[in-house]
Each structure stands twice: as C-alpha cells, then as structure tokens.
Amino acid sequence: MSTPSKTFLFTTWEGGGNIPPVITLARRLRERGHRVRLMSDEASREDAEAAGIAFHPWRNAPNRPDKTPESCPLRDWESASPQEGIGRVLSKIMFGPALEYAQDLAAALDEEPADLVLTSDMLPGPLAACESRGQRVAILSANLCLYPLPGMPAFGPGLPPPRTAEEAALHEQIRAGTLQMLDAHVDGLNRARVALGLKPVASVLDQLAAASRYLLASSRCFDFPIELVPEPIRYIGPLLDEPAWAQPWRSPWPADDARPLIAVGFSTTYQAHEGVLQKVIDAAAELPVRVLVTLGRIDPASLRPAANTAMVPSAPHNAVMEHARLVVTHGGHGTVLRALRHHRPLLVIPHGRDQDENAARVVEHGVGLRLTAACSTVEIREALNRLLNVACFAENARRLGTAISQESQNMDPVAEVEALACAAGVH
Incomplete structure (x- = not known):
C-alpha cells in the first residue's frame, strides 16, 4: 500500500x-x-x-x-x-x-x-x-x-x-x-x-x-x-457490494424455461409494501413470465403467490438481475443503480424517502416507468407489458448502464x- x-x-x-x-x-x-x-x-x-x-x-x-x-x-x-x-x-x-x-x-x-x-x-x-x-x-x-x-x-x-x-x-x-x-x-x-x-x-x-x-x-x-x-x-x-444478509439463490425453474424473468424487490426495511407486492404478483400472474419476489421484512404469509411466482426472503441481486428481463422496485437508490448496471429497465413504485427522486430520474432517462403506490393491478400489468415489449426501455437502460460503468471506472x-x-x- x-x-x-x-x-x-x-x-x-x-x-x-x-x-x-x-x-x-x-x-x-x-x-x-x-x-x-x-x-x-x-x-x-x-x-x-x-x-x-x-x-x-x-x-x-x-x-x-x-x-x-x-x-x-x-x-x-x-x-x-x-x-x-x-x-x-x-x-x-x-x-x-x-x-x-x-x-x-x-x-x-x-x-x-x-x-x-x-x-x-x-x-x-x-x-x-x-x-x-x-x-x-x-x-x-x-x-x-x-x-x-x-x-x-x-x-x-x-x-x-x-x-x-x-x-x-x-x-x-x-x-x-x-x-x-x-x-x-x-x-x-x-x-x-x-x-x-x-x-x-x-x-x-x-x-x-x-x-x-x-x-x-x-x-x-x-x-x-x-x-x-x-x-x-x-x-x-455507486458502491454496490452485496449485503452480508443476501442468501444464495438457485432458480426454481427449469433451465430451459424461456419465459422472461421479472425480479421484484422492495425495501429491505419494512415500509408496508404488502398491498403493492400483491398487486404486482396479481398483475404478472396473467403474463407469460416468471416472477421472483425478494421479501425483505415482509411476512410471506401475508401474500398469495401465483403459479408463476417464487418468493424468497432475500437473494443476491447481481445473480438475479443477470438473468432478469426487468426489475420492479420501490425505487431505492441501490436497487435502481444495480439494475442499470445490469442494463435492466425498471418499473418503480415509490413509497417515500428518496424513492420519488430515483423514480424521476428513471423516467427522465427513458429507462423505465413510474407508478404511484395507489396504482391498480391493471395499471401494473400495462406497465409490465410496455417494459417487456417496447424495445427503447431496454436500449436506454443498456446505454445508461454502460455510461455509469464507464464513469465508475474513472x-x-x-x-x-x-x-x-x-x-x-x-x-
């Protein structure tokens, strides 16, 4: 040294x-x-x-x-x-x-x-x-x-x-x-x-x-x-090391399951996300996708998982986002920047704190969409469909994520x- x-x-x-x-x-x-x-x-x-x-x-x-x-x-x-x-x-x-x-x-x-x-x-x-x-x-x-x-x-x-x-x-x-x-x-x-x-x-x-x-x-x-x-x-x-409490994760789906993976992760601290999480699960239930929900402090008994949903207490976000097509989050800074590092578009549903600020930048850069916590299941499903099927979101996420990585190297x-x-x- x-x-x-x-x-x-x-x-x-x-x-x-x-x-x-x-x-x-x-x-x-x-x-x-x-x-x-x-x-x-x-x-x-x-x-x-x-x-x-x-x-x-x-x-x-x-x-x-x-x-x-x-x-x-x-x-x-x-x-x-x-x-x-x-x-x-x-x-x-x-x-x-x-x-x-x-x-x-x-x-x-x-x-x-x-x-x-x-x-x-x-x-x-x-x-x-x-x-x-x-x-x-x-x-x-x-x-x-x-x-x-x-x-x-x-x-x-x-x-x-x-x-x-x-x-x-x-x-x-x-x-x-x-x-x-x-x-x-x-x-x-x-x-x-x-x-x-x-x-x-x-x-x-x-x-x-x-x-x-x-x-x-x-x-x-x-x-x-x-x-x-x-x-x-x-x-x-951004300083994005995985936290010590992130548990190892192995996909519960067969390796040949080609359905897009949606990574759903809200705050690691409790913010009463149960209602919104359930709406996300219900919205994705009718789509040809796989859904991984990291629960944080949410009691799994408070949610009704759909057939295409897997719920875990935590998971290493780097490993999950490597395979995900898009990320649904409350808009915490670390989750948003990590998703962009992996070139993943985002659906952000803020619940206060700094989350609206991060969501505003996601929308401004064209790398995702923003809904309020009072949004409906239909609105979430429409947003997921747009993010999965409109190419500009993934393209913009790739462009911004590359810029962030290059900036960090310097x-x-x-x-x-x-x-x-x-x-x-x-x-």
Whole structure:
C-alpha cells in the first residue's frame, strides 16, 4: 500500500439502503491496510462484522436494536402524508438527537483518534462535534444529494427538471419550502452546537461547511445534469457490494424455461409494501413470465403467490438481475443503480424517502416507468407489458448502464478518502 496507514471512523444510522455503501467503502479501506471503525445502530453490527470492520453502537443517540418493523424509530409507513414522513426523519434522526450523536462521536474520538471521520449526510450532530474539535471530516451520502443544489430540482417530490418559466417558478417555491422545513429544526442543531461550545447557525445548511468534502455514492450520469457541481461535492460512483444478509439463490425453474424473468424487490426495511407486492404478483400472474419476489421484512404469509411466482426472503441481486428481463422496485437508490448496471429497465413504485427522486430520474432517462403506490393491478400489468415489449426501455437502460460503468471506472473512492485523510491540516 503506497498510502501510509490511516484511521477512519464512519458514522451512520440504520436506514436500510444507506448501510451497504458505507460497508462497501469501509471494507475497501480495510483491505488497503487502514484501521476502520463504524458507529451505527446495533442493527448494523452483523453487516459491519461480516466485512471485518470494528463496530461501535450508539450509546446516547437513537440505537435501533434490530431490523424488525417493531424497532423502526420512524414508522413512516404510518404517516398521513409524505411531509409527515419527512418530519419524522428530521425530528427523530437528523436534528432532534443531534447533541446525542455529537456526544457519542466525541467520546469515540477520545477513546481512539481518527485521521478522518466520514459521517452520514443525515447526521449533522457528528459534523458539529468534528467542527468543535478541529477534526477532519467528510460527508458520505449513500445516494443523491438531499440538500438543495443550484440548478437541481428540490429533493423530495420527484420532479423532473423544469422546462418552462412556470415550472421553474414552481421549483423555486418548492426549494424555498424545503429550506423552510429544514430550518424549522435548526433549534435542535443549535442545542448541540451551543453544548459543544460553538455559535448557533441561522440555517442547518451552514453546518455543512464543516465538511472538507461531500461525497455522493451515486453517478453523475444518473443524476439530473447541472452546469457546475459546486464545491465540496464529489460524485464517487455507486458502491454496490452485496449485503452480508443476501442468501444464495438457485432458480426454481427449469433451465430451459424461456419465459422472461421479472425480479421484484422492495425495501429491505419494512415500509408496508404488502398491498403493492400483491398487486404486482396479481398483475404478472396473467403474463407469460416468471416472477421472483425478494421479501425483505415482509411476512410471506401475508401474500398469495401465483403459479408463476417464487418468493424468497432475500437473494443476491447481481445473480438475479443477470438473468432478469426487468426489475420492479420501490425505487431505492441501490436497487435502481444495480439494475442499470445490469442494463435492466425498471418499473418503480415509490413509497417515500428518496424513492420519488430515483423514480424521476428513471423516467427522465427513458429507462423505465413510474407508478404511484395507489396504482391498480391493471395499471401494473400495462406497465409490465410496455417494459417487456417496447424495445427503447431496454436500449436506454443498456446505454445508461454502460455510461455509469464507464464513469465508475474513472473514479476511485478509496483514493479520494485516503487523500482527505492525508491532507495537511484541517480543511
């Protein structure tokens, strides 16, 4: 290893799809000979230890003990509106417990210093703790940038880029509303800052200045285009290692079964997907296809599989997508980017979080279709038929997937964070 051995401390929370990219980067750093630790919820311990990463659970901050629906602190599937679901994330994870996250990180650094802290874009508390100590820190996002960017549609509702003056005005209104919603929680952040000996900030966005880099584990080819990516943001490419919990999979169908395979996979964390999954199963039941459903946290007894459907708790997506004709998903960033890496078109049925944003980009690139969670079985069947029979979707998926792969070949996320750890002084 040409780079001297460094110590890295990752901090994140158990939110499902945000964990595998962190584990991927941490594992690659460990394999380069660096000392790597991860602070997260107890629910993330198995993933970390399977990758050989030293694990430390949160002590004072929210600490989800496992991945069952009962332990989820958000329960956003019970929200009456998307805004309420976002509000739960802001109050229960991002800003409400900012001080507790900051205190836990400070204690971990007291026990063992780090050359670089890499913290989740959804945890401003650790950023404040690093700022108060002069600790070198970078933000690591497992997907797209959730904060407003110049020229980029505001994150959340899943809007395409504006094409008219009226649409541009609407985007500005949404952007202002997003900032207002974020800054409604600035008191929680400032509680942490004052306790750490820092001055209060006027906006939660001001806290981002503590980071020397804002790393997006996504693809610029996949994201909406903007003229200039502002500093300190860097796209480092999707980090798509298979998670430790993915079970081996063997096709239950004969090798000579020529029916197209549809891979159906919704969130690995519970979001009450049973109803939509059943509609997908029913929609595909009348088509000459095979359907593989990965259940995640869904109880198989809650679903009625059709004759052409196989259901498994989990499966390695790379192996499945290699044989699939198309992918049906909630729109999690990892699933979408993995499908595109395999040149597979998508049907995306979002259920909140970042999923509408990923779905909007799928539609904008012409690599798939998007339906709402309230869609009917007939609508799903029509969408599946289009994706199976209209060639442009597969062609566009092949084109975009190739571009993403080529882009990733020119990126080295390990070298990026090594350089940050080796940089002289604090950013």
